Amino acid sequence: MFPSPLQNYTKLNAPTAFSHEQQSPYEIVSKSYGKDAVKVLHVNRRGPVHTIQELEVGTHLKLNSNKDYVLGVNSDVVATDSQKNTVYLLAKKYGVESPEKFALIVGNHFLSKYAHVEEAHVHVEAYPWQRIHQKNQQSQPHNHAFLFSPTAEHYCDVIVRRQAPKQTVISGIRGLRVLKTTQSSFVNFVDDEYRSLADQSDRIFSTVVECAWEYSCTKSVDFLSVWQTVKDIILKNFAGDPNVGIYSPSVQNTLYLSEKDVLDVVPQVAVITMTMPNKHYFTFDTKPFQQVAPGENNEVFIPTDKPHGTIHAVLGRKDLKSHL
Ligand SMILES: O=c1[nH]c(=O)c2[nH]c(=O)[nH]c2[nH]1
Numbered sequence: 113m114f115p116s117p118l119q120n121y122t123k124l125n126a127p128t129a130f131s132h133e134q135q136s137p138y139e140i141v142s143k144s145y146g147k148d149a150v151k152v153l154h155v156n157r158r159g160p161v162h163t164i165q166e167l168e169v170g171t172h173l174k175l176n177s178n179k180d181y182v183l184g185v186n187s188d189v190v191a192t193d194s195q196k197n198t199v200y201l202l203a204k205k206y207g208v209e210s211p212e213k214f215a216l217i218v219g220n221h222f223l224s225k226y227a228h229v230e231e232a233h234v235h236v237e238a239y240p241w242q243r244i245h246q247k248n249q250q251s252q253p254h255n256h257a258f259l260f261s262p263t264a265e266h267y268c269d270v271i272v273r274r275q276a277p278k279q280t281v282i283s284g285i286r287g288l289r290v291l292k293t294t295q296s297s298f299v300n301f302v303d304d305e306y307r308s309l310a311d312q313s314d315r316i317f318s319t320v321v322e323c324a325w326e327y328s329c330t331k332s333v334d335f336l337s338v339w340q341t342v343k344d345i346i347l348k349n350f351a352g353d354p355n356v357g358i359y360s361p362s363v364q365n366t367l368y369l370s371e372k373d374v375l376d377v378v379p380q381v382a383v384i385t386m387t388m389p390n391k392h393y394f395t396f397d398t399k400p401f402q403q404v405a406p407g408e409n410n411e412v413f414i415p416t417d418k419p420h421g422t423i424h425a426v427l428g429r430k431d432l433k434s435h436l
Contacts, residue, residue: 132182140181144233146172147192150199154208162256165208166239169215171195173222174231188228198222211236212281212335215270219279223272231273238266264288264321266339283335284324285343290350291318291391295357316393316413317360321346321386325374328382328432338378345373346386363388363423371427383428390421 133139148170156163173195179185202221208214215234222232241258245251265286272279296317301307323342327333349370352358360366371384393413398405 133178136182140178143178143181144172144174144231145189145192146170146233147196147199148235150196152199152203152208154203156207160255164241164258165211165214166241167208167211167214168237168239169199169218170233170235171199171218171222172233172235173229174233176228176230190222190226190229195222210335211238211266211268212270212283212330212333215268216272216279216281216330219270219272223274230275231271233269233271236268236270240265262287264343268335279330281327281330282324283327283339283342284322285339285346286322288321288323288343288346289319290321290347291316291393292351292357295352296360298362314410317350317363317366318391318393319350319363319388320391321350321388323370323384323386325378325381325384327380328429329380333380338381341377342374342384345377346370349373363390363421364425367423367425368427371425375427375429382432383426385424385426387422387424390423392416392420 148168150169150171151167152169153164153166171192173190175188177188179187180189198221199218202217203214206214206217215236219232219234222229240260240262242261244254244257244259246254265284267284267286269282269284270279293316294314296315297311297313298315299311299313301309323346325342349358349366350360367386367388371386374381374384393415395409396412396414398407398409398412
C-alpha cells in the first residue's frame with residue numbers, strides 16, 4: 113500500500129535529523145513563534161440585541177522540526193502574517209462566543225490544518241465592554257451600546273498539543289482593584305527584634321487581585337459565566353455583606369477562602385492560583401501636630417505603592433495534576 117500523503121509529509125518532516133544539529137554541541141531548548149496583540153472586534157448581529165467581543169489575540173506555534181531556525185529553510189513556516197489572517201477568518205467563520213472558546217477554535221485549527229505543527233498556544237485578552245444601563249430608562253440594558261468598564265481584565269491561555277496532554281485551558285482575571293475601610297486586621301505575627309509594625313486591629317485593606325484557574329474538563333463549560341462567578345466569589349470574600357462586611361484576619365486567609373469557594377462551586381476547575389499585593393495605607397501620624405489636629409487620626413492615610421506585600425497561593429484538588 114502507498115503511504116498516504118499525510119504519512120509521507122510527516123516522514124519528510126520527522127523531528128530534526130539534520131546533520132548540522134547532530135554535530136552541533138548545542139540544542140534548541142525551547143522555541144515558538146507567532147503574532148501577538150492581533151486586535152479584533154466581533155459583533156454578533158443576530159436580532160436587535162447585539163453582543164460584542166473585542167480581543168487581543170496572540171498565536172504561537174511549535175513546529176516538529178528546527179529547520180527554520182537551524183538551516184533557514186522556511187518551507188514549514190506558517191507566516192505570522194498568515195496566523196494574523198487566520199484569527200480574522202476564524203472569527204468571521206465561527207464567531208467569538210468567549211475568549212476561551214475562540215482560543216480553542218484557533219488552536220485546534222492550526223493543529224488540524226498543518227500536520228507539522230506540534231503545539232499551538234493561543235493567548236487572548238478581552239476588552240471590558242459592558243452593555244450600557246441608563247438609570248432613566250427603567251434600567252433596561254441597551255441593545256447595541258456599550259461602556260468601557262475596566263474593572264477587571266479577562267484573559268485566557270489555551271495550549272493544544274498533538275501529544276498528550278492534548279489541551280490546557282487557563283482563564284484569568286487581572287487588575288481587580290479593591291479597598292475596604294474596616295473589617296480587616298493583622299495581629300499576633302512574629303514578635304522579635306526585627307519587628308516594628310504594631311498589631312493592626314482595624315486597618316485599611318486594599319489589593320489588586322490576580323487570579324488564574326485551569327480546567328480539568330471544558331466540555332459544556334460556559335466560560336463567560338465561570339469568569340463572572342470567580343469574580344463574584346472574590347468580591348464576596350473581600351467585601352461580604354453590604355451592611356456588616358466580612359472579617360479578614362490577613363490577606364492570606366481572604367485569598368485562601370476565595371480559592372476554596374471557587375473549587376467548591378466550579379467542579380471543572382482543577383487548580384486555582386491567586387496573587388494579592390498588600391497595598392499599604394499607613395495612618396498619617398498626627399501626634400506631633402496636636403495643636404493643629406488634636407486627638408486620634410483614623411481618617412487620613414498615606415497610600416504607599418512601594419514596597420508592597422505580596423501574598424500568593426495555588427490551591428488544587430488533591431487527586432489532580434496541573435500546569436499552573
Ligand atoms: O495580611 C497581611 N499578611 C502579612 O503577611 C503581612 N505582613 C505585613 O507587614 N502586613 C501583612 N498583612
